[in-house]
Amino acid sequence: MADTPSHVPLVDPFSRVIEDLRISITDRCNFRCTYCMPEEGMNWLPREQVMSFEEIEHLARIFVERYGVRSIRLTGGEPTVRAHLPVLVRKLSVLRNDHGPVDLAMTTNGATMRLLAERLREAGLRRINISLDTLQRDKFFQMTRRDELESVLDGIEASKAAGFDPVKINAVVERGVNDDEIVDLATFGRDRGVEVRFIEFMPLDAEGHWMNDKVVGQDEIVETINAVYPIEQMPARGAAPADRFRYLDGGGTVGVIPTVTKPFCGDCDRVRLTAEGDFRTCLFATKEFDLLGALRGGETDDEIAARIEAAVATKWAGHQINQVNFIRPGKSMSQIGG
Numbered sequence: 001m002a003d004t005p006s007h008v009p010l011v012d013p014f015s016r017v018i019e020d021l022r023i024s025i026t027d028r029c030n031f032r033c034t035y036c037m038p039e040e041g042m043n044w045l046p047r048e049q050v051m052s053f054e055e056i057e058h059l060a061r062i063f064v065e066r067y068g069v070r071s072i073r074l075t076g077g078e079p080t081v082r083a084h085l086p087v088l089v090r091k092l093s094v095l096r097n098d099h100g101p102v103d104l105a106m107t108t109n110g111a112t113m114r115l116l117a118e119r120l121r122e123a124g125l126r127r128i129n130i131s132l133d134t135l136q137r138d139k140f141f142q143m144t145r146r147d148e149l150e151s152v153l154d155g156i157e158a159s160k161a162a163g164f165d166p167v168k169i170n171a172v173v174e175r176g177v178n179d180d181e182i183v184d185l186a187t188f189g190r191d192r193g194v195e196v197r198f199i200e201f202m203p204l205d206a207e208g209h210w211m212n213d214k215v216v217g218q219d220e221i222v223e224t225i226n227a228v229y230p231i232e233q234m235p236a237r238g239a240a241p242a243d244r245f246r247y248l249d250g251g252g253t254v255g256v257i258p259t260v261t262k263p264f265c266g267d268c269d270r271v272r273l274t275a276e277g278d279f280r281t282c283l284f285a286t287k288e289f290d291l292l293g294a295l296r297g298g299e300t301d302d303e304i305a306a307r308i309e310a311a312v313a314t315k316w317a318g319h320q321i322n323q324v325n326f327i328r329p330g331k332s333m334s335q336i337g338g
């Protein structure tokens, strides 16, 4: 007889099984990307409101051990600005359930990965996504308000050398800003042996500059690449957010995350914890559930689990970006954890 799993699946009202948890570990950042933050004036969370490593571990353990969550992605803000990050990675990387050890990943701007890559890898981080929207130094400065292109390129090489598998590149495409670099970025990915994932610009920038006509949609991205490097779509992505394509000449793979033009909500298996321990069932959710308050208030794991289940019962069928009744969340990307 097969062993009975020790966890119970966390299932939403649309029968989607929740298996991926994104944890924002800080709302702070050393960059100021225009599509994410203003140059000045972000109101940072007071440090005492941000989850400690022990609190992150405690809540993550409930998701992994009780609910069978398979993967955790650390994000922010910029996760690498958190001091002693390898200590947190070590705490999380030992979590496991019947599926095996948790698959621990991180999304970073890469600027300090040259210094951190090896220690993070040793601590048990497995996969990494590094954001890189342009290969031109001036434009990099324009988009991130920091002159750090070289550090990010170094960080990508250091991450490959440290053995992260895979290293992926996230590139947000904004019309009139970097849409002329789609082929250059694809070439970069082919040359360096990393998968570039082009992300459609989403209405989550803190300054509210997003407009539909600034979005470069998946079809246009694919046609632009295909005109230079013929590609074919790979089999269905399951719950992963990217549609993946293979270069017909064997040059690797490339992805597109088409949140706006081809929402993939029907297969979504993700939930999120913000840096202040609020639980969200969608990037675009307008309601949060305070798990850190419950933990600090002395609730038992059963009581916290009841809050998680009540929250998951409210998970939407899908976001409303393309509908007239779309309401932007009160928080921006860096405050939610992208």
Ligand code: SAM
Binding pocket: 029, 035, 036, 075, 076, 077, 078, 079, 107, 108, 109, 129, 130, 131, 170, 171, 172, 199, 200, 201, 202, 203, 204, 205, 333, 334, 337, 338
């Ligand atoms: N600081 C890290 C980084 O930039 O990779 C992690 C946090 S960042 C919020 C996570 C991802 O969200 C990055 O790949 C970033 O490019 C993307 N992002 C930020 N604002 C966005 C927006 N308005 N639309 C689409 N993607 C966005």
Ligand code: SF4
Binding pocket: 029, 030, 031, 032, 033, 036, 037, 076, 077, 078, 109, 131, 333, 334
């Ligand atoms: Fe910072 Fe990432 Fe937002 Fe850029 S996208 S400002 S690196 S959190």
